[in-house]
Amino acid sequence: MTTAAPHNVPETVQAETLDLAARFPGLVTPDERAGYSGWIVTADHLVQVALALRDEFGYDLLSSVTGVDYLPEGKMEVVYHAFKTTGGPGICFKVQTGRDNPEVPSLVSVYPGAELQEREAWDLLGIKFTGHPDLRRILMWEGFYGHPLRKDWQEPYYEDEAKPFKSRSPEGHVYRFEDRNPFGDNVRYPEDFDPEKWIPENPEDLLYQSLKTYRAESPDSIETEHIVVNMGPQHPSTHGVFRFVVALDGEKIVNLKPVMGYLHRNHEKIGERNTYLMNMPYTDRLDYLSPMSNNFAYALTVEKLMGITPPERAEYIRVIMAELTRIANHCMCIGSLLNDLGAFFTPMIYLLEERDLILDIFEATAGARMMVNYFRFGGVARDIPEDALEKIKGLAFERLPRILDEMDRLMSENEILRARGIGQGILTAEDAVRYSATGPLLRGSGIPYDIRRADPYSIYDRFEFDIPVGKNGDIYDRYIVRLEEMRQSVRIIQQALKQMPEGPIVVGKPQYQFRPPVGESYGRVEGPKGELGFYIVSNGKPNPWRYHVRAPSFINLTAFGPMCIGQKVADTVAILGSIDIVLGEVDR
Amino acid sequence: MSEELNGKGILKGLSVTLKRFLATYWDDIKWLGRRYRTAEGIAHRSSKDARGIFTIQYPEEKLPPPEEFRFVPFLVYEEKEDGSREIRCTSCGICSKVCPPQCIWIVRTVDPATGRPRPEPAEFYIDIDICMNCGFCAEFCPFDAIKMDHDYELAVYDRKQNVYGLEKLLKPVRYYAQIRPLNNAREEEARRIKASTRPPAFVTGEKE
Numbered sequence: 001m002t003t004a005a006p007h008n009v010p011e012t013v014q015a016e017t018l019d020l021a022a023r024f025p026g027l028v029t030p031d032e033r034a035g036y037s038g039w040i041v042t043a044d045h046l047v048q049v050a051l052a053l054r055d056e057f058g059y060d061l062l063s064s065v066t067g068v069d070y071l072p073e074g075k076m077e078v079v080y081h082a083f084k085t086t087g088g089p090g091i092c093f094k095v096q097t098g099r100d101n102p103e104v105p106s107l108v109s110v111y112p113g114a115e116l117q118e119r120e121a122w123d124l125l126g127i128k129f130t131g132h133p134d135l136r137r138i139l140m141w142e143g144f145y146g147h148p149l150r151k152d153w154q155e156p157y158y159e160d161e162a163k164p165f166k167s168r169s170p171e172g173h174v175y176r177f178e179d180r181n182p183f184g185d186n187v188r189y190p191e192d193f194d195p196e197k198w199i200p201e202n203p204e205d206l207l208y209q210s211l212k213t214y215r216a217e218s219p220d221s222i223e224t225e226h227i228v229v230n231m232g233p234q235h236p237s238t239h240g241v242f243r244f245v246v247a248l249d250g251e252k253i254v255n256l257k258p259v260m261g262y263l264h265r266n267h268e269k270i271g272e273r274n275t276y277l278m279n280m281p282y283t284d285r286l287d288y289l290s291p292m293s294n295n296f297a298y299a300l301t302v303e304k305l306m307g308i309t310p311p312e313r314a315e316y317i318r319v320i321m322a323e324l325t326r327i328a329n330h331c332m333c334i335g336s337l338l339n340d341l342g343a344f345f346t347p348m349i350y351l352l353e354e355r356d357l358i359l360d361i362f363e364a365t366a367g368a369r370m371m372v373n374y375f376r377f378g379g380v381a382r383d384i385p386e387d388a389l390e391k392i393k394g395l396a397f398e399r400l401p402r403i404l405d406e407m408d409r410l411m412s413e414n415e416i417l418r419a420r421g422i423g424q425g426i427l428t429a430e431d432a433v434r435y436s437a438t439g440p441l442l443r444g445s446g447i448p449y450d451i452r453r454a455d456p457y458s459i460y461d462r463f464e465f466d467i468p469v470g471k472n473g474d475i476y477d478r479y480i481v482r483l484e485e486m487r488q489s490v491r492i493i494q495q496a497l498k499q500m501p502e503g504p505i506v507v508g509k510p511q512y513q514f515r516p517p518v519g520e521s522y523g524r525v526e527g528p529k530g531e532l533g534f535y536i537v538s539n540g541k542p543n544p545w546r547y548h549v550r551a552p553s554f555i556n557l558t559a560f561g562p563m564c565i566g567q568k569v570a571d572t573v574a575i576l577g578s579i580d581i582v583l584g585e586v587d588r
Numbered sequence: 589m590s591e592e593l594n595g596k597g598i599l600k601g602l603s604v605t606l607k608r609f610l611a612t613y614w615d616d617i618k619w620l621g622r623r624y625r626t627a628e629g630i631a632h633r634s635s636k637d638a639r640g641i642f643t644i645q646y647p648e649e650k651l652p653p654p655e656e657f658r659f660v661p662f663l664v665y666e667e668k669e670d671g672s673r674e675i676r677c678t679s680c681g682i683c684s685k686v687c688p689p690q691c692i693w694i695v696r697t698v699d700p701a702t703g704r705p706r707p708e709p710a711e712f713y714i715d716i717d718i719c720m721n722c723g724f725c726a727e728f729c730p731f732d733a734i735k736m737d738h739d740y741e742l743a744v745y746d747r748k749q750n751v752y753g754l755e756k757l758l759k760p761v762r763y764y765a766q767i768r769p770l771n772n773a774r775e776e777e778a779r780r781i782k783a784s785t786r787p788p789a790f791v792t793g794e795k796e
Contacts, residue, residue, distance in 0.1 A: 165690050169681035170705065172693030174713035174751055278688035281722035346605060353642050360634060364654035367736070373722045381727070382656065394636035410604040413597030512686040512728045 018057060018091065024049055031094060035519020035538070038079075038092030043104055046095050050080075050110045058084050059091055060433050061449070062111035064522070064533050064550040065118055067125040069099070071151040076102040076127055079535065081522055081550075082111075085433055085447055087454035092522065097127070106132035113436025116258075116558045124149035124268070134210050139261035139587060142206065143198045145190050148266055155269060162543040163274055211247050211257050224249060229569065233262045237340050237573040240583030244560070244572070251568050256561040260554075263587035271547035276302055277512055279547065281373040286549060287585040288370055289332050292325035292362070293527040295375035300457060301523030301534040302377050305516045311507055314379035315459045316500040320392065321365075321374065322525070323489040323496075324358045327400065329528035329580075330482045331355040337479060337577035338411060341420050347411055354403055357395060364388040379506025396493040404487055412480070421476030425563050425575035428473055435559035439530025439552055441579055444481045445473030451526035458525075462499070463492045475578040482580075513542050529553050529580055549588060553581035612640030625649055655768050658723045658736030660716045663757045664764050675758065676733035678707035683725035683734050691718035692725065712757060716742065717750045732775050738767045 020028045020039045027045040031038045041049045053059045059082035068077045076097050083090035095104050106129035107114045118129045119138040126147035129135055137144060146153050157177045159165050167173075189195070200206060208228060232243035241262035247255040267286065271279050283298045284291040296318055303309065310318070332355060335348035359369040365388045366374035366381065374381050384392070411417055427437065432445035442449055450467045452460040468484035470477025518540045524533035530552030537546035556579050564572045616623055623629040630649055633642045644651055661683075666674045684692040695711035698704070726736045737759075744750065765772040 163690055164685040164687075168684040168687075168690055168692060169694035170679060170696035172684060172695055172713070173711075174693040174715070176715070176751075274688060277686070277724070281688055281720055281724075350608070353638070356642075357634070357636065357638075360654075363657055365656065367656040367658040367723055368721060371721060373724075385654075385656070388654075391636065399636040406604055410601045414601050415593045415595060415597050418597070419593065510727075512682070512724065 020049070020091075020093070023052065028093075031092075035517055037520075038094060040094050040096060043095050043097055046105050047107065047110060049093065050107050053082060053091065053093070054110055057091075058086065061085050061438075062107065062113050062436055063090065063438070063524070063531055064535060064548075065107070065114050065121065066535055066546075066548040066550075067102075067121040067127045067149075068537055068546045069125055069149065069151045071099070074099045076125065078104050078121065078127060079520075080107070081533070081535070083455070085442075085449045085454075087449070089455060102127045103130055104128070105130050106135075108132055111436065112434050113555065113558050116555065117436075120554075123147070124266075126150060136207070136210060139264045139266075141261070142200055143193075143195060145193070148269055149272075155266070161273070162541070163278060207245060207257060207259060211245055211255055226254060231569075231572065233259075238576065239336060239581060242576075242581065242583055242586065244576075246564070246569065246572065248569065253564050253567055253569065253572065256564045256572070258557050258560055260557075260583075260586050263583045265588070267549065267588040268547050272544055274544075275513055275542045276377070276516065276544060279544075280375065281371060283549075284371040284373055285584055286551065286588065287329075287527065287529060287532075287553065287582045289582055290325040290329040290528045291370055291372045292321040292374065293329075293525060293532060295372065296322050296458075297523055297525040297527065297532045298534050299375040299377055300525060301521050301536050302516065304523050305519060305521040305536060305538055306377065306514075307517075308378045308507055310379045311504045312501050313383075313503040314505045316496050317380050317384060317505065318375065318458060319460065319463075320384075320493055320496050320500075321362075321380075323492050324361065324392070326489045326528040327486050328355040328358045330486050333528075333577075333580040334407075334411075334479060334482055337475075337574070337580075338417070340573045340577040341417060343411075343414075343416070347407070350403075350407065350410070354395075354400065357391070357399070361388050361391050361395075364391070376506055376510055378508060378510075379504070381506075383505050392493065393497060396490055396497060400490045401487070404483065404490070408483060412483070417479070418476060420571075420574055421474060421479060421578075423472065423474055424571050425475045425567065425578060426473050427559055427563050431562065432473065432559065435562065437530070437556050437559050439527065439556065439580075440478050440481045440485065441530065441556050441559070443467065444470035444478035444578075446470055451524060451531060455524075457523075463495050465489075465492050475574050478578040515540055515542055524550070527552055529582070529585070530556055549585075551585045551588060553579070554586045554588070557581060557586065608640060615640050627652070653738045653740075655770055657738055658726070659721055659740045660719050660737055660742070660752075661714060661725050661734050661757070662737045662759045663712060663754070664733055664735055664761055665758050667760050667762070673758070673760075675708055676731050677709050677712065678731055678733070679705075679709040679712075680707075680730070682728055682730065686724045686728045688722055688724065689718045689720050691715040709754065712754050714752045714757060715750065716752055717747060732779075735764055735768070 021030055028039050028041050028049060031040050061083045062080060063083050064081040066079050068079060070077060076099050078095045080093050081090050097104055104127055106118055108118065109131065116138060118132055119135060121127050122129060122135055123137040123139055124147055211228065226247050226249050229246050229248055230243065232238040233241040243259040245257050245259060246253050267282065270282060274282065280295060280298060283294040286294050331351035335351040338347040339345060362372050363369045365384050366372035427445050429445045429447050432442045432447060446469050448467045448469050453467055465488040468481045468488065470481050516538045518538055520537045522533060522535045524531050531550065532552055533550030535548040535550065536544050539545040560576065560579060563575055619629060625648065630644060630651065632638060633644065634651065664676050666676065668674055679694050679696040681694055684694050691714055693713040694709050697706040697708050697710040699706050723736050725734045
């Protein structure tokens, strides 16, 4: 896409530090396909290798699990990315299996954080994970026909394998999609299928069946009947269309299962039909409260694939925008957490005012308040206008420090917040890592893992900032971590404003269609909600072959059930509020 | 549980809300009638100095959209002195190729005498139900022919009206210069330099 000479992207650094092939001769081979890196593990020995990676080599955080459908080769591949919570680059290992009946051992026993992600890979790609405790569909409903991310699966409004479609110009006679829907009623069913009468073949597939799989403990050995309560999807405390089902013993929760997918639109399938650039505005719609971070992660990943770096000024603009978005996101999160706790809209409105001022800056710079579409590969779309720059300075140097102190006075010592927050919804540091939690959820549990520091990207190694951590891993700690993170973001913005040089904001001449070299790339940023990663496989065409989003709010929900067990129903609302989810990203 | 629940924290918090409550009235008195429904009042309420109430009372008051603000695209035409319109668009189709949700349809004009394409659109449709306001069409148009609008009040009773044709999309350069003065000046300048450095090239409309 640009004329700049590609700089050398370091091939996965672990090759020097860690030779898995020597440790497991015959079981692990290096991935030698051009543009690929990491290790290929034989399916039978996956658990053994994963155990060694976790216990011997210290890769304790399994960040991303996803599958790739290599249709031409007739293969399915499961790709794992693991990192150390002490920092440094990660390791990527893969398992290959046949396409007809793909089966891979589950890693839930080693990394419980893989639970929801393996379910997603089963749902969307049809890869069976043997030994998974609860392998049900997760984003599609139980009776859904087919696995939509498979390359030979076609969606209802299917027109062509890849955009741009031929029917738009020069003979572009307009029509509406629904008028030409090949499946009539917008859904495709197997023959003789009646959704009203359908019962799954395997009763284990049913939600309420899986809810019953808990160890019944009655300390006083009195048998009591457990009742099932549904919260959501239309419940104000679930921050959108999230639903969770709880099994209750009296008022105490004995089991909780999240149910999601009500906002599912198969972002990844759309992304594989799109060209690389077309995906940029779609990423805004993932976590719509922090669009700049989404742009950032996607731009980084594609830049890694193409081997380009943005100019200095663009790097600074990116950092400023990403930190502003973090403040805006935490304003929203703290506001709605306090709402959930009963502080009806006073903190929310106060914080929304700050968020609005930040959105004004986005509007003046990027052109939209939320759907910014601001980053380009090798830079940003346009420079910050003079008046917006003045606004950022006013916010960073004058207003935000004052307001954050005011918010601290308003909330932090409030007795209700402390009573409902301290000691509630505890996630221990150990569990947080096991469940692959990232972001404020992990740091609230006392692990100082922040990708901006642990594995710096862009120019974050140039700034001074602290990583706030909590002590107990409860709701109150997560609140305090977020409040403190906003202060640190202000610090970063202040430094960036002082250091920002003049100069170009994008390398080369922007092109709307280009072909990155064949290969894979995993890029990640520290989003406001946690590690936001993109995994992209390119086959040299203008459209990505595989486009996967490692969504932090989705994966952070893995820990939601375990955190709630033993708590009261009313506490689930507060716990969910303290995880900070956005359904656009959970359901994708 | 918290060590002590003596209510000090709540009182401390209430002092913040009380301050904000008083600030609203203090600002109202200070601005005496100019704080609402005036341009400088709106600018003040959405600035870093805003205290107290900051709501903009839409639709009585409206925030002025900044120059870069973008909403659904429109097509720019030049007004000739004889009153005729010259559409800048050459129906090259780049906007329809770059459009992420593929909501732009273009039919190219074919000269009935020669059967060869002419560089202007015969039909141009944008389905604004599908348009995601990303602005790529305006960004990548080589002729400055398609631009993003500032008009965001587009509600209609029948969504069939939301497929915009040429008559709804075309707007004069005058309008464009009014909503985006800086951008327009920059583009005029670039065109002037280009025109002065080399003779105008023949545009085939198939340029890629």
